[in-house]
Amino acid sequence: MKPAHHADDILVDDLPAPRHSRRLAVVTETYPPEVNGVAMSMARVVDGLNRRNHDVQLIRPRQPARLAVQAGAPRADVEEVLTKGLPVPLYPNLRMGVPSKRALVRLWSLHRPDVVHIATEGPLGWSALQAAQHLSLPVTSDYRTNFHAYGKHYRLGLFSKPIMGYLRKFHNRCDATMVPTETMRVQLAERGFERLAVVGRGVDAQRFDPARRSDAMRESWGAAPGDLVMGYVGRLAPEKNLGVVLAAYEAVKAAHPRARLVFVGDGPMRAELAARAPEAVFAGQRSGDDLAAHYAGLDLFLFPSLTETFGNVTTEAMASGCAVVAFDSAAAGELIRSGVNGWLAGAGREADFVATARHAASDAPARQAVADAARATARRLDWGDITARFEGVLEGAIARAESAALLQGLQPAA
Template sequence: MQTSELRIALFTGNYNYVRDGANQALNRLVGYLLNQGAAVRIYSPRTDTPAFPSVGKVVGVPALALPGRAEYRAPLMIPPSVKRDIRDFQPNLFHVASPEILGHRAVTLAHKKDLPVVASVHTRFETYPRYYGLTFMEPVVEAMLRRFYRRCDAIFAPSESMAQLLREQRMNYDVGIWSRGVERDTFSPEVRDLGWRRSLGIADDEPVIGFVGRLVMEKGLDVFADAIDKLVQRGVKHRVLVIGEGPAREWFEGRLPQAVFVGFQKGDDLGRAVASSDMLFNPSVTETFGNVTLEAMAAGLPVVAAIATGSQSLVEDNVTGRLVRPGAISAFADALQHYCEDKDSRAAAGAAGRVASERFGWDAVNQELVDAYLRIVRQRMEHRPPSQRPR
């Protein structure tokens, strides 16, 4: 079977109505598949105000805004009109990118059609309850995820550390890797701009601690702020640069009154903002890969991150940055203080990160997933009676 023979039905709760690393990776994947001659149809909630233009044909599914997080939409079902579209499209593989109602319905439909179905894992949903005072719910959420992922032929994690966790959680017996790439021209030390920093009131000799991402509590904003408080108490010279937007911005601004908030950035503006920092601080434990970590490394920044899935596969402790036990405020502050006060160590770690980022190219990582698609489709065909195998 050739790539051009693939017909992929992709189901996702967010394809382009809110910008995040997961849906940008999905759009890149669809673009790569289309360029290789495959056919792809995307089934996802749509909006009149998308965050960015979508790649490929998107068929809308009914959805409602999530309570308390109205920027996200929860798909409700696969209506008859969409089922007819799926039938007419004649997919030979389902790819499910989110474990909500739409994902469950898609897996059930794939089983009815005797089609293989794979899932990609983009975030650690089982960790979310702890950020909303519902830690006791984590085992329940994990059990729900296990039921969903075990119904798939295979699942794909963006990092080896996340794949190993999925194996330990017994989510599926076939766990593969679909990594992430980085645009090394966009994220490069060459685009560092001291003039831009000065326009924000940041002096050239002030070490800048960057935060990049959506401003939501599950990104570890409380840990970030507490570690910065430690630096202030110790009298460590620094500035905080927050790159991103989200519902927790007001809370974060209140906790970090001296920080510079530049809002959402994209493309070359994002590359400039990242490169104009001096280090990245990423305390999140919900990441499955950590796109912002890889982008910072490509920009030549040391990374201080939690010992968590994603970061463990990217950051080499004491080489490209520091890995710290999740929630260890003093240890995070120690690592940040080290890079604030030791310019040579900062430069050495940043240079090592730039080199380490070279192995992450989008075409290569997407081709690995395509190869897995082909393997899974062939396996399903071989288990069918000869009379039912397509020519």
């Protein structure tokens, strides 16, 4: 029988240190149920910060009534502040905030946050940056979208340099800017961005799981047992480089006539893609477990985008047990060892991408080995670890602000 212990016997050092709760203001112009990588990953981070005992104030544009109904009742564990919003050009299902500096100054004057984190660089994000600096609050930000790289796809090439100048000005006013890969950190540093911190992205490997594969779903796509199904998940838009998917499909179909192509997502290129590949399956926009089942039904995932800062669909496909063919860029370039847990083509080398897809389609044993290794890689991308790194950047910004204020207080008056 173990001896009883008195309270005096307990060693204080054996007890975990209490977690210091912070008041965090998170500003984003997109959030679920909107479907995109920024919205999804920000929701994960907010959940993680909340679990780590922080008080999160979420500031975002009010969504259309249709999406608001999908979102359901406001979260009880997060203080949500809804602002006015306007449709984003070319992205009608998304909203951007409007200038709101005065309202944010009032809000944060009454309830001062320890740090402001800005996820998007639109009008609401710019207002948040100005308000935070007006109140001498520490500010961190995310670099999540390569807006400047979209120019050539939307005939906005002349605006590429001004856009990059704005982004550099925005982020260099922040105490730290989080980027998802080391490659992105180096690229932005070369363009004059300062105080960059690499904070990757996680993936929900319980939701995105090969076990969700459905023979009935594959049959609905016209695929018999043993038929190869290739697919793409994401926005159907020019910046996603989807002509390469069609080229790869045509090359594969020449050797495997029963191969099927599935597009999951929606966007302005849907009609053009359907005209060019009328036999392809267009599954539309999917979410949650339904989206996970669509991934799991694919044998080969094609992702030709060169405009991503990360590309969450890459890790979702890997977690789903898909063999991925992608360019050596963003998440794929960071996580995939070509021929081991996926296949990579040189960035922008479209002929190599097509040849790689044709090779992957023709070697079923190699494809299965790659898919198994991809799943193992994805299972290590835990959102808890990502949230801890995110929290570390916030704490660093707070500590530097506190030190600066202390030093300023110690300086003798003039």
